[in-house]
Amino acid sequence: MTELRVDGLNLRLGDQWLLREIDLCIGADQRVALLGPSGSGKTLLLRALMGLLPVGASLSGLLRWNGQQLDLSRQKRPLPGLGLVFQGAGQALHPLRRIGDLLSETAAAHGVADPRGLLAEVGLRPVERYWRRRPDQLSGGQRQRALIALTLAARPQLLLADEPTAALDSVARAEVLALLRRLCRERGLGLLLVAHDPALVRSVCDQALVIVDGRLVERGALKQIFAAPEQPWTRALVAADGRLAEQAAPAERGQAQCVSVEQMHLSIRTSLFTRRRQTLLEGINFAIGSGERVALMGASGSGKSTLGRCLVGLHRPTAGAIRWSGLSGPLGAAKRAALVQMVLQDSRAALNPMHRVATSLGEVSRVQRGKARAIPVDRACALAEVDPIWLQRRPGALSGGQCQRVALARALIVQPRLLILDESLSALDPPLRVELIEQLEKLSTDQGFALLLITHSFSEARRLCSRVLVLDEGRLVEQATTADLALQPQHPASQALVDAWRGAADHSIDQQRRVLSPGP
Amino acid sequence: MADRRVLIPLLALASLTLAVLLGPALASFDAVTPDWGQAWLAPQWIGTHPLGTDAIGRDVYARLLAGASLSLLVALSAGLLSLIFGGLYGAICGFYGGWVDLLGMRLVDAITSVPLLLVAVVVVTVLEPGLLTLVLVLATYLWLDVARLLRAEALRLRRSDFIVAAQIAGVPKLRQLLVHLLPNLLGPLLLALTLAIPQAVLVESFLSFLGLGPGEAMGSLGSLLAEGAQDLQQAPWLLLAPTAVLLVLLGSLRALANRLRERFGVSHD
Numbered sequence: 001m002t003e004l005r006v007d008g009l010n011l012r013l014g015d016q017w018l019l020r021e022i023d024l025c026i027g028a029d030q031r032v033a034l035l036g037p038s039g040s041g042k043t044l045l046l047r048a049l050m051g052l053l054p055v056g057a058s059l060s061g062l063l064r065w066n067g068q069q070l071d072l073s074r075q076k077r078p079l080p081g082l083g084l085v086f087q088g089a090g091q092a093l094h095p096l097r098r099i100g101d102l103l104s105e106t107a108a109a110h111g112v113a114d115p116r117g118l119l120a121e122v123g124l125r126p127v128e129r130y131w132r133r134r135p136d137q138l139s140g141g142q143r144q145r146a147l148i149a150l151t152l153a154a155r156p157q158l159l160l161a162d163e164p165t166a167a168l169d170s171v172a173r174a175e176v177l178a179l180l181r182r183l184c185r186e187r188g189l190g191l192l193l194v195a196h197d198p199a200l201v202r203s204v205c206d207q208a209l210v211i212v213d214g215r216l217v218e219r220g221a222l223k224q225i226f227a228a229p230e231q232p233w234t235r236a237l238v239a240a241d242g243r244l245a246e247q248a249a250p251a252e253r254g255q256a257q258c259v260s261v262e263q264m265h266l267s268i269r270t271s272l273f274t275r276r277r278q279t280l281l282e283g284i285n286f287a288i289g290s291g292e293r294v295a296l297m298g299a300s301g302s303g304k305s306t307l308g309r310c311l312v313g314l315h316r317p318t319a320g321a322i323r324w325s326g327l328s329g330p331l332g333a334a335k336r337a338a339l340v341q342m343v344l345q346d347s348r349a350a351l352n353p354m355h356r357v358a359t360s361l362g363e364v365s366r367v368q369r370g371k372a373r374a375i376p377v378d379r380a381c382a383l384a385e386v387d388p389i390w391l392q393r394r395p396g397a398l399s400g401g402q403c404q405r406v407a408l409a410r411a412l413i414v415q416p417r418l419l420i421l422d423e424s425l426s427a428l429d430p431p432l433r434v435e436l437i438e439q440l441e442k443l444s445t446d447q448g449f450a451l452l453l454i455t456h457s458f459s460e461a462r463r464l465c466s467r468v469l470v471l472d473e474g475r476l477v478e479q480a481t482t483a484d485l486a487l488q489p490q491h492p493a494s495q496a497l498v499d500a501w502r503g504a505a506d507h508s509i510d511q512q513r514r515v516l517s518p519g520p
Numbered sequence: 521m522a523d524r525r526v527l528i529p530l531l532a533l534a535s536l537t538l539a540v541l542l543g544p545a546l547a548s549f550d551a552v553t554p555d556w557g558q559a560w561l562a563p564q565w566i567g568t569h570p571l572g573t574d575a576i577g578r579d580v581y582a583r584l585l586a587g588a589s590l591s592l593l594v595a596l597s598a599g600l601l602s603l604i605f606g607g608l609y610g611a612i613c614g615f616y617g618g619w620v621d622l623l624g625m626r627l628v629d630a631i632t633s634v635p636l637l638l639v640a641v642v643v644v645t646v647l648e649p650g651l652l653t654l655v656l657v658l659a660t661y662l663w664l665d666v667a668r669l670l671r672a673e674a675l676r677l678r679r680s681d682f683i684v685a686a687q688i689a690g691v692p693k694l695r696q697l698l699v700h701l702l703p704n705l706l707g708p709l710l711l712a713l714t715l716a717i718p719q720a721v722l723v724e725s726f727l728s729f730l731g732l733g734p735g736e737a738m739g740s741l742g743s744l745l746a747e748g749a750q751d752l753q754q755a756p757w758l759l760l761a762p763t764a765v766l767l768v769l770l771g772s773l774r775a776l777a778n779r780l781r782e783r784f785g786v787s788h789d
Contacts (some may be wrong), residue, residue: 312688337690349681354703363699367690410689 002028002066002157004049004082004190009061009072011041011048011214018044019214022061026207028157028190031181033201033222036211037233037429038400042194043087045211046160050084051075066157083156085148087163092147093135099124099146100131106153118149122179140300141172145179152183158190159183165200169300169456174500177204197430198226198241199459203503210234236431243434244459248293248441248482250466257325258417258450259311259340260287264320266310280306281474284320290417293444293451295461295482297497298471304454307471308420311452312342324417334367338374341411342420345427347403351395357406358391364413373415383443384409401432408436412443419444420452425460437464458501462486470494525779529772536769540589549579551586551739560755572757574747583739584761588769590740594651595720598658599713605659606666607709613667614674615697625671628664636661640723644732654733658720665719666712673708677701707783714777718770725766741766 004026011019019041026032036042048059061072065079078084086092094102099119107115116127122145124130135143144164151159161180165173181204184191195201201208201222208225210218210233217231229235264284267277281303288294298304309315311322313336324331324339331339344350351360361377368374381388386409387402395403404424411419421440425433441464444451453465461468462482470478470485472493478485480494489495549555549569554577561573563580571580613624640657647653677683678701686696721741727733728742739747741762748759 314684314687332690333687333692334690337688342688344681344685346681350685352682352686352700352704363686363691364689367692407685410685 002081003064004028004158005064006049006072007062007064009045009048009059009063011044011053011057011059013054013057017214018057019048022211022216024209024216024219026158026190026192029188030207031184031191031205032193032207032209033198033205034192034194034209034211035196035198035201035234035237038196040211041214042196042211043162046084046162046192046194048072049160050078050082052078052084081155081157083151083154083159085144085151085159085161085164087166090135090140090143090167093143093150095135098132098134099138099149102146102150103131103153106150110154112153112155115153118152119146121152121183122146122149123175124149139172140168141175144168144172144176148176148179148183152187156189158192161191161193163194163196170458170500171299171456171496173200174503178503180204198237199244199430202226233431240431240434243438244430244463247462248464248466250481250483256290258288258290258292259325260323261285261311262321262323264310264317264322266306266315267318279474281310281317284476286469286476286479288418288450288452290325291444291448291450292467293441293453293465295453295455295465295468296471297455297458297461297468298493299456299496302471302493303474304456304471305422306474308342308422308452308454311418311420312336312340337364338368338414339416340418340420341414341416342422343404343407343411343424345423347407347424348395348398348400350407351403353395356392356394357386357398361391361406361410361413364410368414374413375415377409377413380409380412383412383447385439401428401436404428404436408440412447415447416449418450418452420454422454423456425453426455426457433460434463440464456497458486458497462501468494470497523779525775529775529779532768532772533776536588536765536772537592540585540592543582543585549582551583552578554578560751562755563757571761572755574755574758575751580758580761583744584765587739587741587744587762588765591721591724591742592769594654594658594724594740595717598655598662598720599716601655601659602662602666602716603709603713606663607670607705607712609663610667610670610672611674611697611702611705614671614676615678615701617675617678621671621675625668628667631660632664636723637726640727641730641732644727649732654724654727658723661723662716662720666709666716669708669712669715670705673705674701677704707780711777711780714773714780718773721766721769 006022006024009019009022010017022045034042034045047053049063053059059072063070063072063075066081100115103115103118107118112118116131119125119127119130124142124145130138130142130146135146138146148164159180164180165176168176177200180191180193183189191205193201193205205222208220208222209216210225210231212231212233218225218229218234225234226238229238261284264281265279266281267279270276270278284307296304296307306315310317313331313333327339351357361380365374365377378388381391384405386405390398390402390406398406425436428436437460440451451464453461455461465482467479467481468485469476470491470493472491477491478489478494485494486498489498555569555573556577558569558573559575559577561569563570563572569579569581571584573579574583609624613621643657644653683696683700686700691700724733724740725742725745728740729746731743731746733740733742744762745759748762751758
């Protein structure tokens with residue numbers, strides 16, 4: 001039986017060891033999850049196996065595959081039979097070539113007779129429609145499927161997948177994972193799936209490898225590892241998983257209102273010269289009570305972020321009104337900033353790279369100078385658990401989680417009435433994510449601010465929020481309490497979101513064959 | 521460890537600048553006084569005229585240093601002038617966008633469509649062909665490219681998260697521009713400088729070649745080239761020496777520009 005065996009793999013870049021003494025063995029019928037915190041070397045290990053390393057990296061070790069034995073230090077090209085599925089399909093596909101051309105080229109090189117069958121196999125049906133499309137004419141999930149088809153065209157026996165769903169929303173993510181699971185079963189493929197979120201791998205994998213700081217620290221059956229984790233990181237991971245599964249307490253009724261949005265409509269002119277307009281948001285009606293925690297959900301492109309940006313004044317609604325209780329008349333930038341704050345997804349990019357953290361935080365105080373509500377910077381830092389040492393650093397010297405806390409502190413300085421989190425948590429490692437969620441829950445209760453969590457992850461919404469708003473193609477299609485939505489989603493868009501969450505939460509479900517309407 | 525691709529051009533530029541600044545003090549002859557009876561002396565390793573003399577016995581080495589210093593002075597001042605104006609102009613267009621950008625950039629296009637050399641020749645002939653005139657004429661043209669480059673960068677940066685975050689924090693527009701946007705344009709600005717200076721050197725040389733440059737007596741790189749071209753038969757070193765200096769100057773700046781472009785990922789042209 002074919003198996004991939006690696007003995008004593010070491011990877012060094014300059015004087016830094018990136019991978020140390022990795023031994024592993026993956027049977028061609030096994031589905032293995034490669035888990036580890038960000039920066040632990042997961043992607044590098046995959047690339048080392050494929051011979052795709054950065055210039056200047058020195059690799060050593062032995063690799064056995066298909067009865068051959070190879071010295072890894074000499075391996076310069078990918079081995080036949082190993083297929084790599086890249087993380088960002090958007091970048092891995094040639095932007096100007098049609099999917100069909102790419103597929104037939106690879107298929108011809110590997111002697112696969114029926115490249116069209118591959119598209120059907122990954123669920124891009126009807127084949128003729130997708131065959132002639134270019135990557136930019138596909139949605140994120142479809143692009144990932146096309147990439148998988150392309151990998152299959154090289155007739156792999158073992159798939160190496162590098163977080164293939166990282167850039168996808170939860171619905172597309174569930175579909176791609178279901179596809180991988182089906183391919184492994186039907187084709188008898190082995191799979192090494194890199195992930196940093198255990199919720200994803202449970203539905204696909206049966207074995208797991210845990211890599212921390214470039215060393216393999218734990219291995220075994222996935223169930224075993226989740227039942228009795230040994231390493232600190234794995235333990236934190238499992239604990240986080242459990243903590244995320246808790247449900248937020250339902251909100252007390254009869255609160256005062258914080259903000260209400262009435263018949264809001266937003267369209268943009270598509271060009272400076274024509275009158276043509278594109279509608280982004282249509283007939284949005286909702287209200288958020290003071291201190292209430294609400295999730296705003298929807299697939300990518302449904303207008304979630306746009307709605308959040310309207311609330312913080314980055315877009316001006318074309319029609320309708322956003323009313324803040326107790327305030328009337330036009331809002332100045334500083335006044336609005338004191339009411340509502342937003343934490344962006346990539347907090348490192350949200351900090352001026354040339355400024356020290358202290359400068360970035362001090363600026364908000366300056367803008368709000370003279371306003372009674374603003375609190376001192378050090379107090380906000382204490383609330384957001386920002387270490388005072390970070391204040392003298394620039395964003396480049398901080399980790400993603402640290403930047404996220406700094407961004408949170410910046411938002412808290414003004415003591416906003418509403419804090420919007422725009423996918424702020426989804427890119428973080430699970431333990432950190434849960435920690436921040438718990439902290440936000442506590443902060444919003446203590447400080448009394450309302451929270452609008454923009455997310456595509458229902459587990460986040462369920463953990464933190466009492467109510468959910470579902471957006472679909474710019475319309476608000478459902479408003480329900482989190483508990484109700486989990487049980488009885490009404491609109492198809494909400495159903496898809498809840499199904500995706502169920503699929504990840506309950507790994508025994510192995511159906512997930514719902515064919516969604518093909519994208520644009 | 522420093523990057524060789526940056527180190528070599530920087531060293532070349534530094535030694536050129538140093539030679540231009542210190543050279544005249546060390547040379548035994550100045551640029552304008554002829555050494556009578558020593559006309560058309562070939563370059564010699566030992567002797568009083570290391571690079572030879574020209575048709576009336578002036579020391580080529582001294583003239584070369586003086587010429588290079590004049591060329592560099594013109595190029596640097598025109599470059600910096602265009603950088604300050606073009607940089608601000610481009611940044612404002614890119615940052616505010618919309619009509620400001622549309623009108624601003626069409627103005628740039630309009631000025632670009634007028635041929636530089638024609639205008640330069642006319643202006644320099646009508647006005648006094650002096651240092652200041654030349655610098656102003658050059659700057660009038662150089663700022664256009666700088667503005668284009670910086671506008672593209674500003675357009676990109678204004679949608680970047682940290683500007684958006686500043687907006688959310690209620691930071692006023694002007695402060696966003698001055699405190700957040702402009703300092704982050706430093707890299708592209710440096711790139712613009714390395715692109716503008718060679719252009720200025722070239723145009724200055726060309727005008728001087730035509731006899732429209734400043735300082736006829738003292739000579740710049742361009743007027744040296746013109747003289748050298750005339751006496752090519754008898755004294756090829758008169759052409760070779762300024763050509764070599766021009767080559768080193770332009771080559772180093774070009775190499776630096778390429779490196780900066782890689783570093784900041786800016787596309788130009």
